[in-house]
Amino acid sequence: MTDLHWLGAAEAAHAIAARELSPVALMKALLDRIARLDPKLNAFIRLDAEAAMTQAKAAEAEIAAGRPRGPLHGVPVGIKDIIDVAGLPTTCHSKVLEDSAIAAADAVCVARLRGAGAIVLGKLSTHEFAIGGPSFDLPWPPARNPWNTDHHPGGSSSGSGSGISAGLFPMALGSDTGGSVRNPASACGIVGLKPTYGLVSRRGVFPLSFTLDHVGPMTRNVADNALMLAAIAGHDPLDPGSAAATNGHYTAKLERGVRDLRIGFVRHFHEIDMPAEPEVTAALEHVARTLQAEGAEVRDIALPPLSEFAAVNRVILNSEAWAIHAPWLRQRPGDYGQLARRRLMAGAFLSAGDYVQAQRRRLEMIAGVEAALREVDVLLCASAMDPACRIDKPADVERTYPRQARTPFNVTGHPALAMMAGLSKGGLPLAVQFVGRNFAEATLFQVARAWERASGMGKKHPPVG
């Protein structure tokens, strides 16, 4: 069997269900690895080792008694620390909430993972309030990239990306308002999905921007991502943004390949709007050629320019975030790190007219992407325009952070998946992004799996531990 720490969620769940793997042995292996590696990676804000081991023992007993809970029974999961876990504080990686009350209940997405049998390991590092980072002026240090700990792991779901990539846990929850699941997935060489807006409940997740926030699964391979989405997706009548969607069969088309699928390559994002590093461009071309060789029809397609999407995203995000943070920013601005303080105060300088205008323009941008997705089944485009920069060089972070093509799909709500497209000469992951029609995550997984199978990307691990 593979080293326990590199077992995927589906692989582990299958072995546990077949009684070939003890969930206690798996948990012990991961806790040992966390103890050894996390001091260098800072993926965790709070490790709940004792509770996790108790649950692993309970899972073992349940399985031995023939009472399986679900498709993730006994599989450990990490939770971004803006998402409530009953019995633990939700700090949002901020001094503002450092002494916050213990969450009385699980967020819906966490409850659904537990319902499928998953075991919560603890709470993971994030950019402060999912927006301010990487920061060194917070109560906890920022997470590091396992491919090179001098580099940024992406954000804001930084601990989720870092920990999965390093083999600390096989899956984690992240949140994505301007790309925060897909950024760490890209930087850390894993698979991150921003599902269709409304597919996964946000209840129990600290908001950043109500109409842009998404909760998404993060894993080391595509099949695990589909399995995790199946566990967390579904209507929540108490989340006003929740879609009346039923849970889909996300793993059904995984191995079908891409023959007869039409893929639209959005080249202008990385060639004209925001010219990417040559290594990124070469990796994207390689992905397109590979999928074509696998039988897909690949053609160029155009969307509105990246700068327009980014401006609309910023105006909406800043306005909605200001509504949430204004009381704290007025009374205790010094309790925020500088990056979050700067980004969250921006909403104070936008007018109601700016916000309404952004929402009006947004509907036109949604129509633009919808039109493109009537011509093709899936879009292929860049995620990040650069490999991850050094974490200790604020100027590099500031330059590279906005150089991305993820925000368009927070604006439009379409499902978008980022995954590894190759490695840079410096040994850092390069990424590709696939975008699908609303609620067509199964097709997105189908394309992503075809690329993963053809390239072997799901088997590459960082040189850590």
Next chain:
Amino acid sequence: MDKATIELLARRAGLDKALAEFPEDVAAAAMQASGSAAKMKAPTDPRAEPWPPMRVGEGL
């Protein structure tokens, strides 16, 4: 956006404390906001509706 306008808007938003303690951050936030708003194009249709901001649909 000039300094006087930034201060006026910051005080109107209740950011007096931030203005006193972190004037550079207030200025940076103001510049970020004005930059984003300036880059945003107006809708092409003057009758374009803003609501609902997201159409979550019926799904599958």
